[in-house]
Amino acid sequence: MLNSAGTVISAVTLAGGFAARAWFGDAVADGIWLLGVLPNVIAHTVTSVKSVFRKQAGVDLLALASVVVALSLGEFLVAAVISLMLASGRALEDYAQFRAQREMTALLRHAPRQAIRQEQGNWVSVGVSEVRPGDRLMVRHGDVLPVDGVLACAGDLDESALTGEATIQRRAAGEAVCSGVLNAGSVLEMVAHATESDSTFSGILRMVAAAQAERSPLTRLADRYALFFIVVALAVAGASWLWSGDALRVLAVLVVATPCPLILGVPVAVVSGLSRCASHGVLVKGGGAMERLARASILFFDKTGTLTRGTARLVEMASAPGEPVETPLRLAASLGQGSSHVISDALTMAARQRGVPLASPKGVKEQAGAGVEGIVDGCVVRMGSSDYVVGDATLPTWAGAIEQRIRIGGMSAVFVGGDGRLVGILALADAVREDTPRALRLLRREGLVRQAMLTGDRRDLAEALGTMLGIEEVYAAQSPAQKLARIRAARHDGVVIMAGDGVNDAPALAAADVGIAMGARGAASASEVADVVLMVDRLDRLADGVRIARRTLRIARQSAVLGMTLSLGAMLAAGAGALPPLAGAILQEAIDVVAILTALRAALPARQERKATLAPDVVGRLKAEHALLEPIMERIRVVADTLPTLNCEAAHSELLALNRSLSEVLVPHERRDDLHLYPEVAQLLGGEDPMAPLSGMHREIFRLTSGLEKAIAAMPQDGPSNEAVRQIQRSLYALEAVVRLHCAQEDELYHVLEKMEPKRA
Known part of the structure; x- marks a missing residue:
């Protein structure tokens, strides 16, 4: 807000000074320009002093020096121009960062505020803070358990907010339960064993606050170039003074040395990258989060609701x-x-x-x-x-x-x-999720090779999923505190991303360098503490966010380096006396424009970003057809399982019925896809023959169904022999496996094509 006000003041006084010069002369104009410069000088002096005490050389230091020198030499117009650039750059940066304030309001809204306590035989609503150990409480359907305690009767509990396990848990009378758990069944009673402050949910709140407080803010990207640039600028200015003794040359050097390419170019690139991410459904909360996302090398996932x-x-x-x-x-x-x-x-x-x-x-x-x-x-x-x-x-x-x-x-x-x-x-x-395998592949391609799963689910479920998805690090049965400890330990090895969607993930999201929340369906508390929120229910958009963040950081560096290179050339010209201060200020503005235009490339899609899309009605039809294939796939397995137990007549009848389903439904569906759909998809994907693997699976399906048809046709009326039964069983099991795998691959591909950006005109 302060920098925005400074920008407005600088712009108004700069324009007012030009008007005053035309009407009242230079003295009045200089006074107006001075009025516009002084508030910015005071504000940025305070900022620069703080940076010096933190042993950080900020980009504002050199700009502030040039403003002070300009004022001391009476070059008020030059000072006003520099002041405007300085304030507007800070305002742009504020705009890029204003979403980064992570509040816990949603997490606090989830916390129970009322409890129903038994008092002298009556049920009375009281504040949760009034509950004491030993109190008998009633929890209605859909309410959250207010404190930790023990059930007085059996109940169905949704513990996913704390454990991440998706299934409803049946808890018997006498079992310990935690606050923050949802009553998914009928009304139940419990006995409190802890106060509100000592209960599980309050502990999670404290962990979130501590994790947020311990993470130090990232130094601005522009500040990293500042020290080198300041040293070079002062060296050129000092050489110019020793060579000529002309103070105006020193001012001219400082004017063109004002790091506006850093002050403006880098924030413009960051804001453009944030906009580009938002267009992909990835809400990045500020430039610091964008830079950390670009530098990340370690990826942790929650399981339930994130990978599944x-x-x-x-x-x-x-x-x-x-x-x-x-x-x-x-x-x-x-x-x-x-x-x-x-x-x-x-x-x-x-x-x-x-x-x-x-x-x-x-x-x-x-x-x-x-x-x-x-x-x-x-x-x-x-x-x-x-x-x-x-x-x-x-x-x-x-x-x-x-x-x-x-x-x-x-x-x-x-x-x-x-x-x-x-x-x-x-x-x-x-x-x-259909997009999970693709998301993991894309994230590995972006350099996030170390991928780990953190989940509150059972070990057998977690390890089975990890094996299927190729995730080598699997940590199961993890409490929020254990997840937090894993994240803290991993941060010693690199920049860590944590993706989750539940209340139990909030501490880990806050502790990670970059917290990713599944905002479309996840808990609001996770979105509040996260740095990045996926606003669409697709994990593969995280790969888009990482790719855009890295490209944004690359473009920001390019714009900064280009601007500084041009400024260095202008400094040498100014030091040689070929560039007076006002002309230097105008040239610096041109350099700023070049740096900004370079930075604006971050708002444009990269060349490799595909614009192809498959019509939603086509995808809907394909999904509906795959749903109709499910009973056939199940029938294939059932027939294979029961075939040895059937009598000859029943076996013959079952196989004929199954063959009709295969020849009338399954085979025509796959032929239509191969002849009509695959050429269209291949054209969208590009390349020589991108659908060859899936088309090859069609060939295998046709081979197996044709072989079954021949075997059934050759079967005698009194049923198949034992050897024929074993052969048909092998073919049926193979057919079911191939069709299921093929449908899963098609579902993943069509899911991707359905959600890609439409072609631009």
Whole structure:
């Protein structure tokens, strides 16, 4: 604000001085220029003195010296011009930095403020600060636990804000719970074991504040060139004085030596880079954050909500022998329409995406932490835990094997029963974002080779994800304090980026050199303490931000070096007496324009930035077709699993039905893509034949389906032989693996093309 006011004063008095010179003469004009110069001289003298005490040579020091010399020699116009450049450069820098004030307002808004306490048999609302250990508290659905304590009854808790684990946790009576956790089930009661100040959430607040306070501010980029430039300028000025003894020559040298290319060019480049990042959905909070982002060499990620979607997604279905494979999903999703649970929502969405017809449920009853019951098409349906669905009965052999596979795979199992018998099992998991593999590849290409995962999730889940994504450093079951310690230790090895989206990530984000928040869907507290906020729900935009930051820093240096080189030539001319002070000031303005125009390149896209895009309706159609392929892929696996157990007639019937799905749905889809879509995508991507690998997978799909068709056609009416069954099983497993991998690759590619910048006119 002060520098903006100084810029306005300098501009107004400079223009007023010219008007006064025309009307009233030089004396009045000099007085007006002096009035405009003095406030800036005082303000920047204070700044320069502070810089000297901090042992930092700032770019303002030489400019201030030239203003003082100009005033002492009566060159008020020259002083006014320099003062304007100095104030406007500072104002530009303030504009680039004003977003960098990191407040904890959102984090504080998340903190519970009221608690419901039992007093003489009545429930009374009190301030959280009034809660004492031993108080009995009631927590309603959707409320945050106010203090640390112990549950008086079982409850369903959403602990993702503290642990990062996406699934709802069932906690039994007597289990310890932490403040900041959300009650995702029915009303529960708890006994407080700590006051507000001693509870977990308050500890996180204190860690955030301490982490922010310990990180020292970065020296301005322009200041790094200042010492060299000051020494050169003073040397030329001193040589000029010794050579000629002319004070005006010294002033002329100082005028053209005024580091306006640094004062103006560098902030212009930074502001341009900030604007360019914003156009990509990357909000960078100031020039310091931009420079740290450009210099980063170490990258830490949270898992849930950052590398993964953070929401449950159906990944596998298994039905009881003799039941159609879609039956468990149809019953569960129909019943789920009457439930507000997140798992019910996930199942209903999955069914709609796959085109499964749903019925209206009746008499839906929800038992917190256990499951949901209701009537669907006259059938009493239950879904939830195994105990809730099958009771004390022993799980069938087929169900036990599937449950074990689901748990080994780190997924959650939802059991579905109808009229008292187990119908099927649905597996849900937190799926990897489509853009995560590409984002990690691009970030490695930008030099962020050391990549590590910090997560509160279980070790087996974290290590499985790390192996899949090629992340060698995996730190699981990490508390906010442990994450903070990891970040602090890594900062000794280089500039550290930390990307996260939850309250539990806030201390680590504040401690890192660059905190990256997933602002589109992440916790507001993470966005408040972060240096960079991804405003779109895409991790690969971080790679865009790093690339733009590095290019911005490179352009800022180029503009500074170019401006200083031109200024050095002007200094030599001024020292030789060929350039008087006022002409030097005008020439310096021309040099400033060159430096600013060079810096403005940071606002333009780089040559390698692609402008191609795939029409959103095309991507939507492809996603819908892939959703229709899911039941076919599941059917391939189910047939392969059950084929040895079927009698000859059933095996023949199942294989014929599967072959019809392959020949009528799967193969035509892949042929359409190969003949019509891939040429269009190849043209957008450029290069000789960019779609060759994916097209090659089409060839493999066609080979496998053709082989299956021939094997089924050659099969006798009484069913396949044992050897034929083994051969068909191998082909089915291979086909499922190839189709799933192929669809995942296409999803990633189309997701990228859908979100790229549209072509410019």
